[in-house]
Amino acid sequence: MTSETILEVKEISKAFGGIQALSNVSFRLHQGEILGIIGPNGSGKTTLINCITGFVHTSSGKVFFKQKDITGQPPHKIAHLGVTRTFQVMRPYYSLPAYKNLIIPLFSPRARKYGGWRGGGKLGDRNTVCIDILEEIGFERDSFVPYKLASALPTGYLKRLELARCLALKPEVILCDEVFSGLSASEIASMIPLIERLQMEGITLVMIEHRLKELFRVADRVVVLNFGQKLTEGIPEAVMEDERVKEAYLGSEDLSDYV
Template sequence: MSVLELTAVSKRFGGLQALSDISLSVSPGEVLGLIGPNGAGKSTLVSCITGVLRIDGGAIRFGDRDIQRMPQHRRARGGIARTFQKVRLADQLTVYENVAAGLASHWFARASGWASVFQPLSAGGIAQSVNRTLERVGLTDVSGAVVKSLPFGRRHFVEIARAIVSEPKLLLLDEPATGLTEDERERLAALVQGIAAAGCAQLLIEHDLELVGRLCHRVTVINQGHHIFTGTPAMAQSEPEVIRAYLGMNQLIGGGSDDARR
């Protein structure tokens, strides 16, 4: 069974048809790339999946449940996590506190304000989850650092850590490689592969097409709100409609072996 299945999803903003009949699915342990030109509708689609936006037509299923009318907080509690195109963190709090906040919707359903979120942080289960995640993402050495003191790249990893600390079933990554150094990019690749190996489904929006080719089992391409292709990165290289929509994609997608994408 797919973790996520979208069927003919549509979204309109006034006279603008932002999404039209978008269908895709993501399976456990799969990394599905969602790619297309700027303005194609990728971030709008993520907002529909998380419940920030309500769809105007179609269906969204998460596991065996229809979630299109489910509020955002219930989707998060059910196992959908995301990162953002522009990193969103509590800059005045520490790395540890930011990551712990990723457990708030699961452990403290009625928490009101930071004080009630962090009041029981001494609980062994929470500390264990946060510390394990910090180690997994490579942030143990800056656990007590205030987030605003960190360089840009490390903030990206704090946001990923916050997203995965609750062990989601589905992780939505919105351009996670933006602004990373080459070393950080390689760390990101290893992290995404490790998350997939643990069975988490991932939807990866990314303009770094070499990275997409290495990490993604399949790619879905959208353009001007329309689905134009789903298949392997290798197949996308020779798809005329993809090439027309995303000039140069046939030369840029790739870089990974078949073994790396299994």
């Protein structure tokens, strides 16, 4: 693994009214790694992604992508640079068939510049590319699933569709907001090779997860958040041994405190 920093978050803070959602969170994302972000509910994980991708303005702090300051840029500019995200609550275009959902990212300036496909010819090149991407992400090419309306797809496929939307942009970084949540154990088992393949293709991933066991199978490093502050970071095994992490997740280990 190279240790070149692709994304750097420097002392980000965000307050919603009186609630301090993030305070002075900093971390570096190395090129090609999978970084897990974990923490109990309300610890600021999704806010962190929103701040990085420009969906929420930070109160203070900076975000650098390849040494370039991207703080405060609008979401579409950040996506144009190659920093893409999925949404925790899936946001497909419900009125369109699954494969047509990908036309929209393929139509973006970034996809047209870096995609390597010309797109939009008379034979519907973009449609073909859509089906290709969906197959890559686990939709069965010859089945009717890619042609179904997004509103009729089950959660597992919608999560994949979220990832597919990022892939259509030829991303450098994907920030995944709980892609495993709501999936069955077998569905996750089929997602994990997918994540590993994305990493092998050179995409850097940040994964917010509650499913720690599955996350630790793929993550190289883990950052732990609690009440908007970074508790610790490190390799998964070391992080889970940390007393503060155990306390954040399980409450105090020592029950005698309460007795």
